[in-house]
Amino acid sequence: MERRNYETVFLRDEIAKCEELEELKERIFPLIASQKNQWEEKMREILTESGLSKSSFAEQCGVSRISVNKWCKGSIPKSRETFLRIGMAAGYDRIRMDQLLQRYGQYPALYAKSLEDSICIFVLNHYRGPEILKKYNSILDRIKERIRDCRAEDEKDGNTVWIEERISCIANEIELEQFVEDNASVFMTAYHRFYAYVKMNIIANYTGFAGSVFELAESQNWSSSLRQCVSAIRQKKWYPTRNKIISLGLHLSMDHDQIDEMLKLAHMEPLCAKNLFESVIMYILDDASLNNMLDSDSDYYDPDALCRYARQVLKTLNIPEIEEFITELPEMDDE
Structure with missing residues (x-):
């Protein structure tokens, strides 16, 4: 096992052993440089x-x-x-x-079924030097103009590996533009599995607690940016960002494995034990699971409990990455 992977697995195991937040701070924080x-x-x-x-x-x-x-x-x-x-x-x-x-x-990471990323992959393969960004932007603008009237409903299946291989073989910009136009629907439905997984979990975790995502957002005091994110997911238009996915997972009372699955479907690495902020998220999820906070079949299940607990923990820490993230979480009840 590579040293970096070994260290990550070791830290993940050590985080899981921490029974109190102070133990996490004393044992784990000194081992991790801040982002x-x-x-x-x-x-x-x-x-x-x-x-x-x-x-x-x-x-x-x-x-x-x-x-x-x-x-x-x-x-x-x-x-x-x-x-x-x-x-x-x-x-x-x-x-x-x-x-x-x-x-x-x-x-x-760069994902060949994303239009922007496929063009970035092509540019990295063919160009270097100070003009590379201008080249990337000019190609992207031209191709967007060519496919703007294509319909996503005319979905054409395209295996990611096949797309990767084809793009790596493309010799020039003309071939690239034609390839993207011929496979426009592939690029326009790049994250459909991620969208489907999020929708499935909204239904699974909140049946009986909220009649709609709007009601759920109201009850949990969702931020406007998170509401916009879910609206865009329902329209299959959202480009995933890591912290927003983690925030969404907390709002949907997901466990560690479910959030990792969301990240995987968004073509990201799982929660990283070597990231100071994410090590805290891992601790929160592990502790919540041990205390049956995430058991939706329990008579005492509270769909808002994970968010409230996460905010309670995060507010006690002085980590740069937390300041913006914590605005996504609802305020604690007075009681």
């Missing part, structure tokens, strides 16, 4: 390897020098698109781009 510190170190590595100044790197990413300065101080980019820009400016190949997205951005 902020990891990103600060990564940015230093990227700039050193690229040989670019902060100003030149900012220009290649299409952002301000102030943004690059913030990244170098540990401020984590807010979108997956920004991580793609950084990877392109850094001259990364497919393997390193996937590592950047998954480990540092907590986003999905």
Whole structure:
């Protein structure tokens, strides 16, 4: 077993053994660097390897020098698109781009059935240098224009491995545009299994507790962004983001395995024991399961209990990643 995988499995087992939050903080936290510190170190590595100044790197990413300065101080980019820009400016190949997205951005690796990602894969295979981002944007705009009138209902099955292989063999932009147009419905239904899984769990966990997702959102004080996310999932239009998936899992009273399954269907890695924030989420889920908080068949089942417990735990911690995430969770009852 690789050292990195061994360490992750070890940490996951150790987290499961923690019976109290203080035990988690004393035993596990010292073993994990915060995501902020990891990103600060990564940015230093990227700039050193690229040989670019902060100003030149900012220009290649299409952002301000102030943004690059913030990244170098540990401020984590807010979108997956920004991580793609950084990877392109850094001259990364497919393997390193996937590592950047998954480990540092907590986003999905490049996925060939996503239109944007398929074009990114093509560009990484064929181009390097300061013009790569412009090339990516120009190809994406042209292809979107070509397929904008295609209908997702005309679904055409396309195995992901087959799509990957075809894209890797495409020689030029003309071939790429034709391939995407011929398989437009494949790209327009890329996350249908993820959407179906979320809908299934909404029905399974809340029958008898809420007549609709709207009622559920009202009772749990869902944030406007989470409501928009679920609305987009119902319309099959949402592009998954990692923390939103985790938040959704807590709102739907999912256990550890179910949240990992959601992440898998969104083409992401499972909850990571080497991430400080996610180690806390793992502790919350393990503890909630041990205390039968997630047993929907129990006479005492409360569909809001997991969210309230998660907020109670997270509010006691001073972890940079938590501040924004905690706004997704409902306030505690006065009692």
